[in-house]
Amino acid sequence: MTGTHFEFALGLGDDALIAAQRLGEWTSRAPEMEEDIALANIALDQLGAARLLLTYAGELEGAGRDEDALAYLRDDRQFRNCLLVELPNGDFAVTMAKLFFLSAYQLPLYAALAGCADERLAAIGAKARKESAYHLDHAALWVKRLGDGTEESHRRMQAAVDEVWPYVHELFAADPAAPVDPATLRADFDATVADVLDEATLTRPADGWAPGGGRAGVHTEHLSFLLAEMQVLHRAHPGARW
Amino acid sequence: MSKETSPLWEVFVRARRGLSHTHVGSLHAPDAELALRNARDVYTRRQEGVSIWVVPASAITASSPDEKDAFFDPAADKVYRHPTFYEVPDGVAHL
């Protein structure tokens, strides 16, 4: 196994883990009780995928790190997630914009992974693609409702799309040696985004600023705070079982 | 959420192939699409369902068969939802 495979699995695992952590913050705070349950479902799916991917990454690395060692004992410079997932939740529109773009990327990614030569990754992709389809469906449903709802919701949804859009470019940085080259997913992503934004009466922002660095461990200021909270208890009891 | 803007929907779930849809409860949603999503999340968190109907005052809306995978498979691996997943130490009663 190559180092690339390890980095690749780690990156996807970190995406899912940090997304789950952010979605979990909504628990007991959603705009409607039914939505509380939906967001928790999506968080659980992301967390489930994260555990499979991190476990596999640990095996590829061969240094004896399991999912918890990878999740709890790395510092922010060692995390490989994209910046998109670590951005704060913002209002419900920002959360839905983040989820929409993330799942519009994860769906074709996992679908392609399901057909890749690495059996473990293929199995994870096959399972996660169904979940991603549901996440995309859910996020798109809300992007449309908020975009084409009231004046206020339209304004908030457009602002959210504008705020989050720059962070999508990082997702598709070419990596020809990876099991799935993210650059090959861009057309699919663009088509999904165009359809949904159009129906939502929203405008796709112009491309310009394209922050990146997450895959190399250079993050926003937000990640360190997120990790401090996530890791505090685990680190306070070195070697303990839970 | 008022009565007119987020009406009540009755939810019917077919738990397994071969059984008929059974009423499981109700929920609020502004439209059928959201009602169906919500019904999936609220009433089939342990994969009880293979098919859902949501019924407003007069119309019936059912999930279509080809949506089934994305709708229900995600709950399949959540074994921790079921009480038998937990190790109960020997000698513990009434748990």
Add this chain to the structure above:
Amino acid sequence: MYGNDFSAPDDPPGGGLLGEVEAAEAALREAAARARRSGAAPGEDLDAYFADVIEADQKIEPRDWMPDDYRRTLIRQIAQHAHSEIIGMQPEGNWISRAPSLKRKAILLAKVQDEAGHGLYLYAAAETLGIDRDELVELLLSGRQKYSSIFNYPTLTWADVGAIGWLVDGAAIVNQVPLCRCSYGPYARAMIRVCKEESFHQRQGYEILHTLAHGTEGQKAMAQDAVDRWWYPSLAMFGPPDADSTHSAKSMAWKIKRFSNDELRQRFVDMCVGQAEVLGLTLPDPDLRWNDERQAYDYTQPDYDELMQVIKGNGPCNRQRMEHRRRAHTEGAWVREAAAAYAAKRAEKKEKVAA
């Protein structure tokens, strides 16, 4: 309901858990099969008809005639139970972001999510009695209806998540299992569903404590501290002693409630003693001992003055819990309005197409 520690004490009993829930479910089917009678005959004495259905252990269903008082009692009880499930998400939700392993994080997320589901099942059951959920939510947010006082205590350490699962969910189950036989059909059916899920909650809590109690010194101390803090508030969940309990008699006659507060509390204590021994943790009651004559444990009563204070709003977290719920509701208003506006636009479009 979660407990009987609301403003107004009423309600029910519990025991051997999943088995009893299944027995209640079987009894429900059996009663249905006996199909004693349909609605009241024209001109029939309605009170006598109602008493007859209750007497025969048949379920009252939404369309049946029922005394106003029965309806009011049920609405209040089911609503307060629903509120408890929703507010109850907060103390444990407090630890989702810091859960010490990914497995525990997943379990806790699923558990807290379940509580939201329970709240919704129960609001749905209440609505069959002719009240709207938004009215009930309003009653909660304005403080006119209560939720179980247990959720006004803080979760200070991870072990509190274990203690809540074991003791609070445990007490809730003892309360709720008899409700599976409640005379009101929709409530009984909702409780059957809830109880099956609660069993997972109690086990995950017990497992957390068991792991901690067999872990490092620091973990063990954390577990004991949590049990010390949650034991008496859990006992208080069963409500005031029978001597001070007001609406019990009527609820008993109507078969809404089937056991007294003290009977349930005793049942809970008797269950917990052995479970605590297996954990290797001590219940913080020096006077806890087996009474051979009563065939039950003697125990120290919780501080009911403290309970009354918490009910009045002076517990450690009352203000925080209400503020949290109100904020979620207020901040979500624009989203709910957007969804409604979108639905209205779609309906209009459809009409135009049809016209």
